[in-house]
Amino acid sequence: MKKTILLSIIFALIAGFFAYAYLSDLESTYKKMAEPVYVVVAKQRITPGIIVKKEMLAEKLIPKEYVQPKAFSRTAALLTKDGEGVYIALNTIEEGEQILSTKVSRANEETGVTNIIPDGLKALAVNFDNISARVITPGTKIDILCVMEYSDKSQKFQESVHVIAQDILVLSEGRNYIGAPKKKISDFQDDSSGILTLAVTVEEAQTIILAADKGRLKYIIRPPGDNEKYDAKPLKISDIIKDISTTEEPARRAKPSKNLNRAQQDALEMINKYTSGK
Numbered sequence: 098m099k100k101t102i103l104l105s106i107i108f109a110l111i112a113g114f115f116a117y118a119y120l121s122d123l124e125s126t127y128k129k130m131a132e133p134v135y136v137v138v139a140k141q142r143i144t145p146g147i148i149v150k151k152e153m154l155a156e157k158l159i160p161k162e163y164v165q166p167k168a169f170s171r172t173a174a175l176l177t178k179d180g181e182g183v184y185i186a187l188n189t190i191e192e193g194e195q196i197l198s199t200k201v202s203r204a205n206e207e208t209g210v211t212n213i214i215p216d217g218l219k220a221l222a223v224n225f226d227n228i229s230a231r232v233i234t235p236g237t238k239i240d241i242l243c244v245m246e247y248s249d250k251s252q253k254f255q256e257s258v259h260v261i262a263q264d265i266l267v268l269s270e271g272r273n274y275i276g277a278p279k280k281k282i283s284d285f286q287d288d289s290s291g292i293l294t295l296a297v298t299v300e301e302a303q304t305i306i307l308a309a310d311k312g313r314l315k316y317i318i319r320p321p322g323d324n325e326k327y328d329a330k331p332l333k334i335s336d337i338i339k340d341i342s343t344t345e346e347p348a349r350r351a352k353p354s355k356n357l358n359r360a361q362q363d364a365l366e367m368i369n370k371y372t373s374g375k
Contacts, residue, residue: 145215243308
């Protein structure tokens with residue numbers, strides 16, 4: 098009888114010890130999970146393609162259990178020693194949202210544009226003239242226009258300009274990438290300035306490629322925060338100079354190449370198809 102009681106006491110003590118150890122470990126785990134740690138959050142809404150700057154960020158103390166995987170803990174990790182932004186937002190980051198390494202990327206010549214293409218878009222390299230392209234800073238938004246020369250149904254020479262794409266993000270200019278230190282032309286082994294890499298949809302890429310093949314591309318630069326898309330109708334030279342007369346020489350110059358004229362008409366129809374209603 099005494100032996101049975103003794104064994105019961107021993108087993109009770111052992112059970113109590115394991116229960117205590119379990120509860121102590123559980124308490125320690127909860128304490129660690131509730132321990133406040135710093136995490137970097139957005140002070141404002143950050144849209145794709147924007148360079149993440151110091152004034153857009155804040156460090157916030159939150160329980161460790163609420164920290165998302167791959168979240169930055171300090172703003173310094175997103176900035177240079179001088180406090181300049183070197184990361185681009187790949188996705189929309191809402192105000193108060195934690196900054197994750199999966200939603201931003203640091204671009205450089207080695208990684209190219211692959212890691213900085215916003216979700217749902219593609220990268221398209223477009224060759225503009227060298228001089229005008231040098232005024233572009235990666236991260237700028239532009240609208241693209243195409244100047245077309247063609248013969249109309251009356252075989253008269255015409256020249257018109259069309260807005261073919263709007264609110265397009267410039268990922269790089271030559272070998273200058275978003276988030277990377279700006280390079281000088283002398284730093285390049287070959288002069289790639291004038292080539293802009295753009296973030297576009299497949300439909301926008303089709304329109305731009307066709308327009309570049311059949312006409313001359315130009316662009317206008319949008320101010321920061323301007324995301325409005327407007328309805329711009331094609332403009333002919335005769336709309337600007339009302340008393341212009343079409344000479345026979347340009348008409349004859351366009352007339353011999355009927356195949357080219359037809360291709361130009363097809364290009365215009367395709368451009369109008371994708372730009373109408375934007």
